[in-house]
Amino acid sequence: MNLxxxxxxxxxxxxxxxxxRGTGSGMGGTSTRGHKGAQSRSGxxxxxGFEGGQMPLQRRxxxxxxxNPNRVEYLPxxxxxxxxxxxxxxxxxxxIDVLVSNGLASANDLVKILGNGELTNKVNVSAHKxxxxxxxxxxxxxxxxxxx
Numbered sequence: 001m002n003l004x005x006x007x008x009x010x011x012x013x014x015x016x017x018x019x020x021r022g023t024g025s026g027m028g029g030t031s032t033r034g035h036k037g038a039q040s041r042s043g044x045x046x047x048x049g050f051e052g053g054q055m056p057l058q059r060r061x062x063x064x065x066x067x068n069p070n071r072v073e074y075l076p077x078x079x080x081x082x083x084x085x086x087x088x089x090x091x092x093x094x095x096i097d098v099l100v101s102n103g104l105a106s107a108n109d110l111v112k113i114l115g116n117g118e119l120t121n122k123v124n125v126s127a128h129k130x131x132x133x134x135x136x137x138x139x140x141x142x143x144x145x146x147x148x
Contacts, residue, residue: 074129075109079137080117082125094125096148119143 020031033040049056082094085102099105113125115133119141126146130138135145 072110074112075105076112076114077104077127078114078116079119079134082113082123083117083119083121086121086123092121092123092143094123096127113138 017027017032018025019027022028030040038044039046049058051057077099081104085098085104086092086094089098089102091098096105096111099111100107105111110129111127112129112131113127113134114131115135115137117137119137122141123138123143124146125138125143126148128148130145130147138145
């Protein structure tokens with residue numbers, strides 16, 4: 001051990017930059033803020049989306065259309081899916097709970113039954129909405145339709 005190998009203990013020396021403490025510190029004068037401009041002033045805070053005075057992206061991109069806040073989204077499920085489910089599980093009552101337990105819908109989904117596909121066995125279906133062709137297909141095989 002000699003004087004050249006002496007070091008301060010870990011964490012005892014702060015490596016803070018002492019800004020604005022004269023020219024000898026290397027960070028005096030403008031205090032690392034540069035010359036003039038908004039960023040050199042006190043109290044400056046850049047606005048969200050500010051691009052240095054260039055027209056911001058959100059103002060350059062064209063806007064069109066309309067989002068209806070009252071729109072009701074339904075999860076579409078076809079008759080062919082109902083047929084597969086009823087034949088796989090060997091059940092005749094298809095409810096929202098059955099769809100949720102088989103991963104076809106989540107608990108908060110509104111379900112609409114659509115008429116794509118064919119039914120071969122009698123099925124009682126309960127859902128939030130039905131298309132006319134789905135109702136026709138279900139009733140054709142003497143099944144029942146229940147709107148929730």
